[in-house]
Amino acid sequence: MSYQTPSAALSLEELSRRQQNVITASQLRARGVPSRVVSEHCRRGGPWQRLLPRVYLLQTGTPTPEQRMWAALLYAAQNGREETSAGAGAVITGAAALALYGFAGVPRLPAVTGVQVLVPRQRRLRDAGEVRIQRTARELRATDVHGLACAPVPRAVADALREWTDGGVLDAGLLGAGVLRSVLREAVAPDGPAGAPACTPAELVAELREAELLGEPRIRAAVDELLAAERDAVLGALLDLAAAELLPLPLVGPELRMRGGTFVAVPDVYWPEQGVAVELDSALRCVSEGEEAWVRAGQHRMEYLGVRVVHLTGARLAADEAGVAEQLREALADGGTDLVELLLTEG
Template sequence: MDWEDVELAARHQILTCAELESLGVTKRMIWARVRTGGPWRRILPGVVMLRNGTPTRAQALEAALRYAGKEAVVTGLAAARLHGLEKFSPTEQVHVLVPHRHRRTNKGYVIVERTTRMPPIVTRGGFPTADVTRAVLDAARRMDESARVQALLAEAVQRGRTTPDRLREELEAGSDRGSALPRAALTAITEGARSVAEGWGMRVAARSGLPPMRWNVRLRTGSGLVLPSPDGWIDDVALAMEVDSLEHHLAPDDYRRTLERHNIMTAHGIVVVHVVPSQLRTEPDKVIAHLRESYRHAARRPRPDIVAQW
């Protein structure tokens, strides 16, 4: 047995006990090195880190895959992070998919999901990973807060990592279990909401009794000048609603861009209503009253020559 061979065989310093034994390390030697105060650490049943201390994120991922077996694939939030998504609370859990015939169970920080629908594998950060569409929906099915679900799916779509059509196809192909919140979030995204706050805005606007509000439309003047795209738009009176994502302490550049958008739209005769996310959540009736009054104001003046596309 050559300790150098052991180190070379260990990806991210992680090996299973079976792999160690195949390299000539006896069970007794393994036990001696992982005991309290020893130089190694047993991370999961049958999985050893060839050093002591807290594993890195890469070591935790590698250990989860070694524990789950050679065909295991990272999915859920762990995979979403590997795909570069970040608008969710970090978690130490690692969600992996394994073929249905496998008999591994959840252990420690590892969620093992047996499936008859193993996804195509893409490599991210050196790890076998489910494609982003499958990964975010696997995560969403286990969430119980609609805002978290919509934030995750909206980020994946907004960053161009997937599309509403691909998300819908994956939802239809999978189990109905845990699909209610992702379906609702996908409906809002399909209708134009690019964020959780815009989803709240949709629901509030729908209660206003006003003509339908379109979302993230493209605007131009009759002469062809392109204008900023508002969050919400009521076309018959050229009324825009802007959901300002940051309520306090806007960075100077963010504040400047908000003012520029407002000034350009109002200079072309558009009536602009600004709301912040907390108002949509806690004061929807006030927002509705403001929308109605702004609509009446917009209806009293001649409609400006603005063309909207959605």
């Protein structure tokens, strides 16, 4: 769930400790602190300070980066009237969320100068200070990072790339040539940032497609490079398994055509004598819907022409090598059905 301002059950001391001394006006009012007292405490030389509209820091001095994040989240989560309501809720997203997750490819939290906060579409909020309000019609989902509600990794990455694209950061070269690739790699790495649950390449690509970012040449090139590396790793694991199980050596990426030259498909691996093909994660090959349709059409043509097509995912290959080996062994033993003779061009 997204962050929602807590009910009045917590004392002011407990709430300020939970929210790192950052409090909203409605939270103060619910705990018996009148507006007059808040105004007096926030005067020059007073013990409190106003960070954002209706958001206060109950101390003097410069806010810490974490307190800035709390202020942004509380500003977006409150609605100015009631503590909790159906419309309340917000999550930090974009570069700020990636910094909280611990992504090495983005500026560290103290260097983050703007905070993107995602809220439901019906919320009436304006940008304030460094807070940039972003609305969504989709259900808010969040990951707890040090008590702060952050958008899931795929959404945070997409919003960060949109932020850098729209803000001209990529064009100005302010982040360095390898930042895009680094962020994408970290997003899908099983041993990525400690605070970030890894996402699959398919989840990441789906979010980038939803954000209409794949038409940006630099982003598309970085995505293609990431998917190619993931496919190579899965393919290498498959070939290693085939060798370890003493299976026949397959052809890798051959182009299949009919005798008249009509194109059929390019399977990931193919055993021509047995008429068996393996198709790995299509999500690692397809970025656009057109590419998905092209791959599916090739698979259907192979099956129509008698080729036995085995579908495998990298996740299953990693989790169940014995089961995959048995599936391949059975497929090779059975072979294709009424196989039409095909011409091969090795990849």
